[in-house]
Amino acid sequence: MVRSIGLPKETKDGERRVALEPSAVASAVAAGFQVRVQASAGVGAGFSDDEYKRVGAAIVSSAEEVWASDLVVKVKEPQDAEYKFFREGLILFDYLHLAAEPKLATALQESGVEAFAFETLTYPQGLPLLAPMSEIAGRAAAIVGAYYLASGSGTLLGGAAGVQPARVVVVGLGVAGTMAARGARGMDAEVTGIDIDLHRLYQAHMEGTVSSTLASSDSAIADAVSGADLVVGAALVTGAKAPHLVKREHIASMRPGSVVVDLAIDQGGCIETSRPTSLSHPTFVESGVIHYCVTNVPGQYPRTASRALSAAVAPRLLDLARDASSARIEGALNISHGKIVHPAVAKALAE
Numbered sequence: 176m177v178r179s180i181g182l183p184k185e186t187k188d189g190e191r192r193v194a195l196e197p198s199a200v201a202s203a204v205a206a207g208f209q210v211r212v213q214a215s216a217g218v219g220a221g222f223s224d225d226e227y228k229r230v231g232a233a234i235v236s237s238a239e240e241v242w243a244s245d246l247v248v249k250v251k252e253p254q255d256a257e258y259k260f261f262r263e264g265l266i267l268f269d270y271l272h273l274a275a276e277p278k279l280a281t282a283l284q285e286s287g288v289e290a291f292a293f294e295t296l297t298y299p300q301g302l303p304l305l306a307p308m309s310e311i312a313g314r315a316a317a318i319v320g321a322y323y324l325a326s327g328s329g330t331l332l333g334g335a336a337g338v339q340p341a342r343v344v345v346v347g348l349g350v351a352g353t354m355a356a357r358g359a360r361g362m363d364a365e366v367t368g369i370d371i372d373l374h375r376l377y378q379a380h381m382e383g384t385v386s387s388t389l390a391s392s393d394s395a396i397a398d399a400v401s402g403a404d405l406v407v408g409a410a411l412v413t414g415a416k417a418p419h420l421v422k423r424e425h426i427a428s429m430r431p432g433s434v435v436v437d438l439a440i441d442q443g444g445c446i447e448t449s450r451p452t453s454l455s456h457p458t459f460v461e462s463g464v465i466h467y468c469v470t471n472v473p474g475q476y477p478r479t480a481s482r483a484l485s486a487a488v489a490p491r492l493l494d495l496a497r498d499a500s501s502a503r504i505e506g507a508l509n510i511s512h513g514k515i516v517h518p519a520v521a522k523a524l525a526e
């Protein structure tokens with residue numbers, strides 16, 4: 176039975192989000208849970224310890240004390256230094272992205288943590304705990320893509336009178352891809368959206384989110400990418416390792432100084448040449464192309480991101496704390512009693 180809920184300070188590089196804002200903590204306290212907040216957990220997002228104290232949280236000074244709670248809710252997957260807090264029966268609720276984190280999966284299995292992932296929860300529909308961060312990461316992708324094109328090929332997204340706008344290709348027109356496309360269109364780029372789901376392409380086409388659409392195939396991606404100034408990777412198969420849709424040779428065909436932003440990097444990346452980068456060191460160059468593959472893009476907008484995440488997480492947190500088998504947290508359970516129980520995650524980690 177869950178009596179206490181812990182809210183740690185995030186430890187991932189550059190991460191300033193917090194999983195619950197004070198109003199969400201107030202709801203948990205009103206529901207009868209003891210909430211322990213690690214000192215300064217909310218400061219990066221503009222929430223002081225006093226604000227949490229005023230709504231009834233206990234402010235604790237150490238990570239040990241907060242992780243001693245029955246249930247720990249946080250934003251990013253635990254970092255190496257946090258593995259020592261794992262123990263049998265601990266309920267963990269956060270982003271896990273285990274398909275790209277086999278070491279974490281093993282640590283969770285061996286310690287007997289009951290691990291629930293935000294990104295695979297499917298109640299009531301879609302991926303409601305992934306969507307708010309995908310929305311923010313998508314918007315950010317257009318901003319950072321435009322920014323790095325300046326130092327790269329020197330291309331301005333909107334072009335100029337007598338000069339064509341930049342060409343942007345978005346692979347995967349879900350929540351993140353749609354927002355990236357909207358952002359790039361907003362800066363007057365020419366945007367091609369690629370997806371395997373024809374209904375999504377139809378919607379984007381009818382709503383004018385993109386300049387053109389392409390049904391996903393290796394040859395369509397090869398053609399589109401070779402003429403692109405900016406490629407955004409945002410394809411997802413829930414729980415699975417991201418498919419390598421943009422191949423090394425596609426990247427090599429791009430103009431030097433072009434940019435790729437692989438948002439799908441948290442699931443391993445949908446661009447073959449991608450590897451995870453951090454907010455401190457966000458880019459590397461491969462085949463002359465600037466790669467931005469940050470795994471916690473929304474962490475650089477902590478106020479907006481924490482509030483959006485908290486609004487989505489808070490009701491599901493109460494469902495989980497009351498009854499870990501609730502239908503309202505369907506799809507979230509990834510690891511239970513030492514076994515990987517989410518089929519797509521299990522398949523990805525077995526490959």
Ligand SMILES: NC(=O)c1ccc[n+]([C@@H]2O[C@H](COP(=O)([O-])OP(=O)(O)OC[C@H]3O[C@@H](n4cnc5c(N)ncnc54)[C@H](O)[C@@H]3O)[C@@H](O)[C@H]2O)c1
Nearest residue numbers: 308309312347349350351370371391410411439470471472
């Ligand atoms: N890096 C970050 O900080 C960050 C932040 C938020 C989200 N993300 C990631 O962004 C990715 C996208 O998330 P989302 O919420 O937009 O997912 P989503 O489910 O809304 O969209 C994914 C899209 O990919 C499409 N797709 C699947 N297979 C495809 C294929 N073979 N070809 C083309 N399209 C294909 C799907 O049809 C769908 O439209 C995820 O990996 C998510 O974890 C990353």
